[in-house]
Amino acid sequence: MAILPIVTVPDPLLKKVSEPVEKVDDKVRAFLDDMLETMYAAPGIGLAAVQVGKLWRILVIDIASDDEEPNPMYFINPVITWTSEEFNTYNEGCLSIPEQYADVERPAECKVDFIDYNGDEKEIHADGLLATCIQHEMDHLNGVVFIDYLSKIKRGIYVRKVKKLVREKEE
Ligand SMILES: [Zn+2]
Numbered sequence: 001m002a003i004l005p006i007v008t009v010p011d012p013l014l015k016k017v018s019e020p021v022e023k024v025d026d027k028v029r030a031f032l033d034d035m036l037e038t039m040y041a042a043p044g045i046g047l048a049a050v051q052v053g054k055l056w057r058i059l060v061i062d063i064a065s066d067d068e069e070p071n072p073m074y075f076i077n078p079v080i081t082w083t084s085e086e087f088n089t090y091n092e093g094c095l096s097i098p099e100q101y102a103d104v105e106r107p108a109e110c111k112v113d114f115i116d117y118n119g120d121e122k123e124i125h126a127d128g129l130l131a132t133c134i135q136h137e138m139d140h141l142n143g144v145v146f147i148d149y150l151s152k153i154k155r156g157i158y159v160r161k162v163k164k165l166v167r168e169k170e171e
Contacts, residue, residue, distance in 0.1 A: 001037045004052040008096050008166055010159050015143040018048070018055045020077045024119035028058075032074050032117060035060045040070075044095045046133045048140030051096050059137040063129050078114040078138060081123075083107035090132045092146045098165055100158045104146050106135045 007013050021028055031054065039047040039060055049058040059075040088108040093101045109127040112134055116122050126134055136146060147155045 001033045003041050004034055004038045006038065006042065006047075006095050007051055007053055008098065009145060009147070009162050011096075013050060013053065013055075014096055014140070014145055016050065016055055017143050018050050018057045018141040020057050021115075024076055024115060024117070028056075028076070029117060031056075032058065032060060036062075036072050036074075039095070042095050045129075046137045047095060048137045050140050050143075057141050059134070059141070061130070061133050061137065063133055074117040075112065075134070075137075076115040078112050078134070078141075080110050080112050080135070080138060082111040083135075084109035088128075088132060090129070092132070092136060094136070094146055096140075096145060097147060097158060097162055100147070100161060102146060102150055102154070102158075104132075104136075104149055106132055110135060112138075 035047050035049065035052060035058070038052055045063050046059065046061045049056040057077045059078060061073045061075070062071055064071040084107050086108040087105045089103050089105045091101050092104045108131060109125065110131050111123065111125050113123050139145065147158045
């Protein structure tokens with residue numbers, strides 16, 4: 001396993017639409033392992049493949065709290081098939097927009113079809129933090145990040161802050 005470098009805004013890669021995975025083979029599974037390790041090391045609760053530079057429709061998520069057992073979830077080619085009419089607001093963050101947070105409103109529940117780590121077709125009905133996390137990560141697959149929901153001015157401020165952070169890290 002390996003920790004992969006995380007792409008941050010304003011990298012144009014984050015605006016790209018990811019492609020479906022054709023087959024879940026050992027190469028894909030090795031990549032899933034690396035994604036999970038990268039997410040845990042960051043640390044974060046969700047990561048999309050594009051955030052580590054690969055345009056595959058893949059997400060890894062683990063929303064277990066520190067005092068719970070790890071609960072890694074793998075979503076390959078996920079498709080949201082239903083969203084609730086009720087909305088939830090969460091203060092969201094993103095490993096590609098480090099240390100910046102904003103309230104984002106999304107459907108409170110969603111149903112998702114996906115392929116799991118073993119290549120089996122699955123469906124999940126998510127609510128709470130998991131529903132938000134899935135929708136946040138699915139946005140990445142379509143070239144959208146959470147600051148795209150904010151005003152242009154706020155977005156600009158966030159991007160400048162991230163650029164400064166990244167510069168400081170490199171020094
Ligand atoms: Zn994100």
